[in-house]
Amino acid sequence: MAVVGMRSNRMRVRHFGGAHSITTTVQVANQDVFADIGLYSIFDGGTEFGSAIAHISQIISDSGVENFPTDWSSLASPSTLFRTNVTSVTFKVEVFEAQAMARWMIYRWG
Structure with missing residues (x-):
């Protein structure tokens, strides 16, 4: 396969008043x-608690509908996946x- x-x-999100996505x-x-996603820029505006995460939250394939955790307490969401x-x-x-x-x-592979 090739x-x-x-x-x-690309995606950009900005919010200095709490959480946003x-x-x-x-x-x-x-x-x-x-499929792959990666952060390439983070700016916290000098705040001590600024943070960011990028991930795959859902994929639909012959494996069915896969939803991945999207809350901050679980960083187990994938940033890279292969599915058919x-x-x-x-x-x-x-x-x-x-x-x-x-x-x-x-x-895409074929």
Whole structure:
């Protein structure tokens, strides 16, 4: 198998008054995919408690609908996954008293 295509984009979320998040759902036409998200910039504005996390919050594939923990108490949500026959991937970036930027990528295999 080889990579037959790729999609990517970026996400930005900013909130210095508590917690905030943003999600992006990408539709995929029943492809085998390797999905990945990574933070590339975090700015906490000088606050002592600023933080950010980027992860995959949901993927729908031939394994079914997989929802991953999205609260701060569980950092077990994946940032990278491979699944077969994927129809959608939801990426999420969360901040607390911060600004963060992340990039996501979906590699299609065939």
